[in-house]
Every structure is written in structure tokens, then in C-alpha cells.
Amino acid sequence: MTDQRQVRVRCISTSKANANKSASELRCHLLRVAGAGATIEIVRDDEETMDFGSTLVLVLGTGAAIAVAEGIRDFIAKWGDSIVIETAGGKVIARGDSASGIDAAAVAAALQRAGP
Numbered sequence: 001m002t003d004q005r006q007v008r009v010r011c012i013s014t015s016k017a018n019a020n021k022s023a024s025e026l027r028c029h030l031l032r033v034a035g036a037g038a039t040i041e042i043v044r045d046d047e048e049t050m051d052f053g054s055t056l057v058l059v060l061g062t063g064a065a066i067a068v069a070e071g072i073r074d075f076i077a078k079w080g081d082s083i084v085i086e087t088a089g090g091k092v093i094a095r096g097d098s099a100s101g102i103d104a105a106a107v108a109a110a111l112q113r114a115g116p
Helices: 016-037 062-079 104-113
Strands: 005-012 038-043 055-060 082-087 092-096
Touching (some): 016 055, 038 062, 055 062
Antiparallel strands (some): 005 055, 082 092
């Protein structure tokens, strides 16, 4: 599909174990809200370590961008985790934590503008 976008969502925490747990929980949550419009995989930040990974790679169709952005916002609001969202090209399009949250509409618009 030509309308697919790839983004990385990094969970940031005080420990790798907590970041890994957050990534796993966020993945489950986003799969529920995005449905078939997204592929979401957990990847390791460092292949030399034994951790499961705290970064999600999302491949989104245009329609899933809004659901994913809202899902991330809701996850942050509920769990208070810190999240960084960046495009495949490395451009950070959002940062959020329990204090600042995420503007889901702005993130969805940025995801739709980001190239494949």
C-alpha cells in the first residue's frame, strides 16, 4: 500500500524493565484500537542486550493514524508513561508524559504528512 507510514514509538522509563513492560502494554492497547489498519512490532534498541525492547515500530495506513494517536494519548493519560514518537526519518513528531499528554489531532496530522 502506498499510503502506509512507519513510525517509532519509544517508551522511556527509569529502568529498562519498566520501559519494556510499557512497550508491551502499549502494543496490546494500540492493536486493540487500530485494528487491521496497523502492524505493530516491538524491537530492541540495542541488539547486544537481553531485554525485550522498549521501542515499537508501527506501520500505519492513513485511517489508522487517528486511532493510534488517540490510543497513545489515552495510554499516557492512564499510565503516565513517557513516550517519544518519531518518523522513519528520525523526525520527532511528539513527546508526551502524564503531565503534558499528547495532542492526538496534531499527532494524527503529522503522521499523515510523514512520508512512507
